[in-house]
Amino acid sequence: MPSMSIYPTQLALSPDQQLQITWSDGRRDALPVRLIRDQCPCATCREKRAAPPPPPTLLPVLSAAEAQPLRLLGMEPVGNYAYSLHFSDGHDTGIFTFEMLRQLAEEPNRPA
Ligand SMILES: [Zn+2]
Structure with a gap:
């Protein structure tokens, strides 16, 4: 199944700042907010x-x-x-596609 057709069906934030995503294919992931922030795709963060x-x-x-x-x-x-x-550091310009979040979940150590 191509990842583009997969989308989140449920989102939750745990007290220890893990974004819990339930996907349309049934998979469940918990992504640390810090990990997501570190992969911010906006131009400033890329630079x-x-x-x-x-x-x-x-x-x-x-x-x-x-x-x-x-x-x-x-x-x-x-x-x-x-x-x-x-994010609580004031940053709010990053647009995270479903595909990107899914890739982060599947390969947490993948370089940007
Ligand atoms: Zn950014």
Whole structure:
């Protein structure tokens, strides 16, 4: 079955910030919100991931937003093929297609 024809039939968010997706083919997945955020497909995040890592520092310096556990605040349908996700770090420009979420679920370590 081509993955394009698969769509979420049920969504839930667990207290530990795992997005639980039930798919039209019956499969159920739990995707950590952090994992989804790290794969954000928007231009800004793509550029960030492509950039070389910053030089090492002696102590990790986290902003207040980064120190808080990342939460998913909202999820709006975009057409009938994707969702717009609103994260607690203020980011809400990423459009996650059903296909992309499904690929993340099937291959959590797949590079972007
Ligand atoms: Zn992004």
